[in-house]
Amino acid sequence: MRILKPILLVEDDVVDASTVKQALQDLRVRNPVVHKTDGEEAIEYLREETNQKPALILLDLNMPKISGIELLQMIRPDLQLQHIPVVVLTVSKYEQDKVDTFDLGVAGYVIKAVDYDAFLRAMDIVIQYWAWNGCVEKERVVENARL
Amino acid sequence: MRDSKPIMLVEDDTVDAMTVKRALKDLKVTNPLVRAGNGEEALTYLRDDNNVKPCVILLDLNMPKMNGIEFLKVAKADEKLRRIPAIVLTTSKDDQDRIQTFQFNVAGFIVKPVDYIKFVEAMKIINLYWTLSELPNSEQESTNANVQTDTACRR
Numbered sequence: 001m002r003i004l005k006p007i008l009l010v011e012d013d014v015v016d017a018s019t020v021k022q023a024l025q026d027l028r029v030r031n032p033v034v035h036k037t038d039g040e041e042a043i044e045y046l047r048e049e050t051n052q053k054p055a056l057i058l059l060d061l062n063m064p065k066i067s068g069i070e071l072l073q074m075i076r077p078d079l080q081l082q083h084i085p086v087v088v089l090t091v092s093k094y095e096q097d098k099v100d101t102f103d104l105g106v107a108g109y110v111i112k113a114v115d116y117d118a119f120l121r122a123m124d125i126v127i128q129y130w131a132w133n134g135c136v137e138k139e140r141v142v143e144n145a146r147l
Numbered sequence: 148m149r150d151s152k153p154i155m156l157v158e159d160d161t162v163d164a165m166t167v168k169r170a171l172k173d174l175k176v177t178n179p180l181v182r183a184g185n186g187e188e189a190l191t192y193l194r195d196d197n198n199v200k201p202c203v204i205l206l207d208l209n210m211p212k213m214n215g216i217e218f219l220k221v222a223k224a225d226e227k228l229r230r231i232p233a234i235v236l237t238t239s240k241d242d243q244d245r246i247q248t249f250q251f252n253v254a255g256f257i258v259k260p261v262d263y264i265k266f267v268e269a270m271k272i273i274n275l276y277w278t279l280s281e282l283p284n285s286e287q288e289s290t291n292a293n294v295q296t297d298t299a300c301r302r
Contacts, residue, residue, distance in 0.1 A: 102230040105229075
């Protein structure tokens with residue numbers, strides 16, 4: 001079995017982070033999840049050469065120290081990091097945030113639903129899309145696996 | 148897709164373009180489809196202010212005159228165009244193409260399945276994802292104009 005690249009989750013809110021992790025588990029995502037709680041921790045992780053570069057970054061916007069937009073501004077000129085797709089996961093419906101993040105090359109902007117079932121349906125679409133992109137792998141459900 | 152703007156398809160192969168059109172019709176996607184036969188034609192359309200900017204661009208890579216990567220170099224350096232999500236739809240399984248296009252901030256790289264049923268599945272997910280994802284207002288100014296690094300010009 002080949003080693004899967006991680007999904008990097010950058011989220012300061014403990015509850016939101018555990019909700020995302022729960023959804024990825026419920027969706028049977030095989031990629032390991034690396035969680036960083038702000039942009040500063042994330043950029044340190046990304047720039048550490050011994051760490052495997054993630055297949056996908058799920059990025060919150062409003063965070064202390066280095067915000068999501070500031071992190072994108074650091075990732076984009078970096079030749080080692082600029083190829084990693086970034087999907088914004090936020091509660092912000094602010095038009096300027098959409099304009100600024102797409103201007104910095106994000107590959108999606110998803111507004112987090114408060115209701116878990118609605119959030120799970122949204123994450124299912126996100127995961128299926130990135131599975132088609134070859135970034136994410138889901139466990140295959142084999143019927144009668146015990147037979 | 149999220150809004151009613153057109154979907155732009157940049158594809159030189161007539162049969163492949165027909166397949167995309169048919170799949171969108173089968174999926175009941177109502178956005179109009181605007182087709183350009185290569186990158187040059189796509190830029191001409193996109194830079195004409197009389198045309199409505201598309202919500203997304205579905206981009207083939209191997210095309211005459213201006214191929215997909217050459218198109219991305221220009222489009223992603225253009226302040227008025229770089230926010231439009233570009234999704235590569237190709238038969239290329241070349242990892243180098245993948246990495247190179249993601250360096251130009253494409254919003255997807257999907258290898259076209261040969262089988263039509265599978266191709267419709269891929270188009271279905273593309274449609275669902277770009278209906279779920281918010282899209283930027285193409286007219287609004289960005290506040291990162293001064294800090295945006297023009298990745299396309301760096302190489």
